[in-house]
Amino acid sequence: MQVPNEGHVAALAFPFGTHATPLLTLVRRLSASAPNLKFSFINTSKSNQKVFSKIKPNDYQNIKPFNVDDGVPEGHVFSGDPLEAVELFLRAMPENFKNGLEGAVAETGAKITCLLTDAFFWFGADMGAEMGVPWVAFWTAAPCSISVHMYTDVVRNTLKGKEENGDETLDFIPGMSAIRAKDLPAGIVHGKLEAPFNIMVHKMGQTLPRATALAINSFEEINPTITNDLKSKLKMVLNIGPFDLAWPPKSFSDESGCIPWLDNHDKASVAYLSFGSLLTPQPNELIALAEALETQRVPFLWSFRDSSKLQLLEGFLERTSTLGKVVPWTPQLQVLEHPSVGVFITHAGWNSVSESIARGVPMICRPFFADQGLNSRLVEEVWKIGVSVEGGNFTKSATTKALELVFSSGKGGEMRENIGNLKQKAKIAVGSDGSSTKNFTSLVKVVAGCENA
Numbered sequence: 001m002q003v004p005n006e007g008h009v010a011a012l013a014f015p016f017g018t019h020a021t022p023l024l025t026l027v028r029r030l031s032a033s034a035p036n037l038k039f040s041f042i043n044t045s046k047s048n049q050k051v052f053s054k055i056k057p058n059d060y061q062n063i064k065p066f067n068v069d070d071g072v073p074e075g076h077v078f079s080g081d082p083l084e085a086v087e088l089f090l091r092a093m094p095e096n097f098k099n100g101l102e103g104a105v106a107e108t109g110a111k112i113t114c115l116l117t118d119a120f121f122w123f124g125a126d127m128g129a130e131m132g133v134p135w136v137a138f139w140t141a142a143p144c145s146i147s148v149h150m151y152t153d154v155v156r157n158t159l160k161g162k163e164e165n166g167d168e169t170l171d172f173i174p175g176m177s178a179i180r181a182k183d184l185p186a187g188i189v190h191g192k193l194e195a196p197f198n199i200m201v202h203k204m205g206q207t208l209p210r211a212t213a214l215a216i217n218s219f220e221e222i223n224p225t226i227t228n229d230l231k232s233k234l235k236m237v238l239n240i241g242p243f244d245l246a247w248p249p250k251s252f253s254d255e256s257g258c259i260p261w262l263d264n265h266d267k268a269s270v271a272y273l274s275f276g277s278l279l280t281p282q283p284n285e286l287i288a289l290a291e292a293l294e295t296q297r298v299p300f301l302w303s304f305r306d307s308s309k310l311q312l313l314e315g316f317l318e319r320t321s322t323l324g325k326v327v328p329w330t331p332q333l334q335v336l337e338h339p340s341v342g343v344f345i346t347h348a349g350w351n352s353v354s355e356s357i358a359r360g361v362p363m364i365c366r367p368f369f370a371d372q373g374l375n376s377r378l379v380e381e382v383w384k385i386g387v388s389v390e391g392g393n394f395t396k397s398a399t400t401k402a403l404e405l406v407f408s409s410g411k412g413g414e415m416r417e418n419i420g421n422l423k424q425k426a427k428i429a430v431g432s433d434g435s436s437t438k439n440f441t442s443l444v445k446v447v448a449g450c451e452n453a
Ligand SMILES: [O-]c1cc(O)cc2[o+]c(-c3ccc(O)cc3)c(O[C@@H]3O[C@H](CO)[C@H](O)[C@H](O)[C@H]3O)cc12
Pocket: 016, 017, 018, 019, 082, 083, 086, 140, 141, 145, 146, 185, 197, 201, 278, 348, 349, 350, 351, 369, 370, 371, 372
């Protein structure tokens, strides 16, 4: 594809959770398709160090990181509340990004020709308008969750006064008839509606119609009804994923020897556990998980990021040293790809759910916050490719029941068939004539400033 324009794209990253990593992957994909473009990746220093440390300098020749203020005062002592860093950052926006943009233009000598931001940053609409450039919003979660944020006012008005136990369904929103009020992210109908993060996400839902394009790390066929509804409300909706299928990493690191360990196990026999980059279950749930795995003698590979909590499992780790393996981090894509992995016990973060679908691994979901409840509901009730933990948190009995369901029941076989079908649809979407491939071509044209994208 001919992309004639010299251009300078500013990418603005949300530095928490797994947001900056997929945005950098997208920027790298765009840079590979449009080598004439310059990219400035504007993010906090801490998040830039994390995401750029995972790739080789040769992999980002036209991409330059710029660091912005994270809003944390000099000498600040954190309370331990994970929301504190997020709210300090939100207070620094959008001034910190305006300063970042000025720095990028000054250093490169090239004015910005396209604004590509995490979809959270609703102010991209005003910034793009002031600069006279397209604003492309990038949503790193599922189409379903962006939809509920666009319908927030409708949800609030429709459910007002009706919500008792959260079982009310959103059948008044296209594609949402299986979703309950209790599955929604906080800040829509439950939680602190006026908390800074929830105000930001509410404004996002109201402002997205001003975006030139909304890019999503998903594929149209995963939920056609929601995709078509979003297309009826937005200028351009471009599902361009799953990224890890569309643009697979060339290499990976397996410092803990996960793959050789999996090689010694039978097909579909291992439970893989991971709760993303932010979360570790509470002690009682960790112990319940361990008891279920040990009693059921299920081989397990456990990505356990908070080493300070490992001592909770001391006896368990000794007794199960020949049954399971606990590591601080795994090459998750390659682990899910391995034929020995039979189930993914997950928090249902979108990247993890998408990666599990792309590799055909059924899930046991234990959502904690944000969009995880939504994703878990889609897994269990819409796509029928896994289960949510009964009662909402890990107990020995609920975990045992979920493991038996996936590994040993007819329903488990149905889940494997259903996720195999979704995996096939994902592969077609990223194929040479697939919907995600076509959408990515359109996105390159928008970002490169080509007319009639
Ligand atoms: O890192 C985060 C810190 C925080 O205080 C709030 C969130 O919220 C969300 C979020 C909220 C609402 C929604 O509809 C989607 C996401 C965060 O997004 C994370 O996105 C991941 C995909 O990139 C994944 O879906 C995780 O489950 C989300 O936590 C992060 C934070």
